[in-house]
Amino acid sequence: MKGVDHLAHERNKTEFDVDAMKIVWAGSRHAFELSDRMARLVASDPAFQKDGRIRLGRKELFKNTLRKAAHAWKRILELHLTEEEAGWLRNFVDEPSFTDLHWGMFVPAIKGQGTDEQQQKWLPLAYKMQIIGSYAQTELGHGSNVQGLETTATFDPETDEFVIHSPTLTSSKWWPGGLGKVSTHAIVYARLITNGQEHGVHGFIVQLRSLDDHMPIPGITIGDIGMKFGNGAYNTMDNGVLTFDHIRIPRNQMLMRVLQVTREGKCVKSNVPRQLIYGTMVFVRQTIVADASTALARAVCIATRYSAVRRQFGSQDGGMETQVIDYKTQQSRLFPLLASAYAFRFVGEWLKWLYTDVTQRLQANDFSILPEAHACTAGLKSLTTTATADAIEECRKLCGGHGYLCASGLPELFAVYVPACTYEGDNVVLLLQVARFLMKTVSQLGSGKKPVGTTAYLGRVQDLLQCCCDVQTAEDWLKPSVVLEAFEARSARMCVARAQNLSKFENPEDGFAELSADLVEASVAHCQLIVVSKFIDKLQQDIPGKGVNRQLQNLCYIYALNLLHKYLGDFLSTGCITPKQASLANDQLRSLYSQIRPNAIALVDAFNYTDHYLGSVLGRYDGNVYPKLYEEAWKDPLNDSVVPDGYHEYIHPMLKQQLRNARL
């Protein structure tokens, strides 16, 4: 049987309506149609082809990205694409570029932190790309510790200006994307100083380069920070270094929604909390969660299709060997990743809803759920990106040797994805933020303050500390209430135990530092509970399409029970389940793998990824892996000549030398 026939045969086994699942995956029929149209538009445009990208040198690669970004912008204008359509188009172009920072951080920072007048002045310029913006927060010396940034913005009342200055080497801005070679402006984060007094870190709109000849403004030193991990990958982005030598900007270029500086240099606080200065990060972290499911689904799609095509061992009577997807070990590694892709999709959808809700509340001066929004975006960003980065690497291994070839698409996907564990907040630092939020919530339980939203379960902490899991058979693990209670009890018990340990310290900060590794574990448990509960919520919705809900149920329980298996130590040590119940969960998990198996190919087809987007010979829709892999090898520049360049200089003399030695 050829690879092509393998996948056709697999598709015939499907037990659900794939087209209906495509809509569930996309979020709505509208989102499906729109993303499908954009995917095809990009795939059919030769200007967006990606072949050979990994072989380009840095300069060529970067220029190629500039060309694609300009072409994308041209098409956006020609076709009058909406912001939503343009976002999809960017996704399918599949190449990090300065435009991400411009649209994803510069514009949102002005929207979130700028006053109405500032928005009126700057947004039209940014929307038309008459200026290109970056987000310059991180410095050589500090990234996580935002309050430790050293760049200064000192108000000069004589000229009504701020003087932006880099006082030390470590105050050099370092990492901002789009900054190195492209951006004309940036939101620069600096310590505000007025009348000799410090007022914390704030954002300032600073012009960096001339709009006429692109030369840096005098007093600004700017460049790219150098090559990053992997070929192609994030090297399409010009992450930059920037220093200021007493650069003057008008007073009205400080983003003043949170704090206003008057003509006299007086600071006047508005009614919005200081934390809104961090609002752009909340927005981007939310988009990163949605993107995690996209990247994970891509890796899983490649590994699943290839696992159905690939055969090793097990031939009987000269018959065909076993498809590697039929090995239970392969299933136990692959299917939880497939389930995670769906789980992250739905939690991403929910987080988007939460973010929209928070934004609306903020506009009405209701700041009550900002701490929860921060904890959810930080925690879920950390959880989903860590899991996705690990999963991409696991998918590479699931594809055996061929997974290591760039033609599999997995090495570049890993290299481009893995910094998501660091940017927008190091994943451990973010989990520590979640831990602070959880410990605060637990400490307030005694005062009668009822936790709401994702921490509402902590309001039932007494019940959860005592509850006994009701599982007697493997089938009992297919009850949403049972699964939910196990996850809630585990998280509540971990939070309470950490809080009790913290209370033993005289100084809470010392305790927090000492127990930080344990606290991070509680944060992970809490975030996993959120993902599981949002998946269960999704199942309660009316989902049309033959067999679709059934598949989603299977995936939901695979996600939850695999976590239970992986984090068994937590579940057993907190006493929320017994070893016997854990063993029954494992039995159920194996049964679920068998039920998913015939549907695996259709479940990845439901992602609706084009071959262009996947960029993988192993993950081709038609399964024609071997002929194409063979064809691909010959495209390598090393195969341009039969005898390699260097033969006469190095190989031939060596061979001759050996011959001489042999004669001796």
Ligand SMILES: CCCCCCCCCCCCCCCCCCCCC/C=C/C(=O)SCCNC(=O)CCNC(=O)[C@H](O)C(C)(C)COP(=O)(O)OP(=O)(O)OC[C@H]1O[C@@H](n2cnc3c(N)ncnc32)[C@H](O)[C@@H]1OP(=O)(O)O
């Ligand atoms: C080629 C194609 C072209 C196509 C063109 C068309 C395109 C069209 C559309 C394209 C759209 C693209 C969209 C792309 C998306 C974007 C891609 C992004 C790419 C990634 C780039 C990366 C950027 C970055 O990395 S930016 C830098 C990020 N930095 C960090 O995250 C730093 C991490 N550190 C922190 O967040 C903090 O400092 C922290 C949390 C560690 C706090 O430390 P602290 O010192 O203890 O805190 P303090 O300041 O004292 O405050 C504590 C207080 O505040 C609360 N808090 C903290 N953070 C927040 C927050 N974010 N929100 C709300 N509240 C917050 C905290 O809880 C404390 O509260 P209390 O306990 O109540 O005091």
Ligand SMILES: Cc1cc2nc3c(=O)[nH]c(=O)nc-3n(C[C@H](O)[C@H](O)[C@H](O)COP(=O)(O)OP(=O)(O)OC[C@H]3O[C@@H](n4cnc5c(N)ncnc54)[C@H](O)[C@@H]3O)c2cc1C
């Ligand atoms: C590809 C890429 C793109 C980026 N783009 C931008 C951009 O556009 N704009 C921008 O401003 N920045 C950008 N950044 C910077 C990024 O936001 C920071 O690198 C990130 O926030 C991590 O900060 P750091 O580098 O200071 O790490 P550090 O904080 O120095 O982390 C080093 C180690 O210390 C640990 N650690 C740090 N603090 C604590 C703590 N309190 N407790 C326990 N452990 C701790 C971390 O877990 C980590 O293991 C980008 C970074 C990358 C890699």
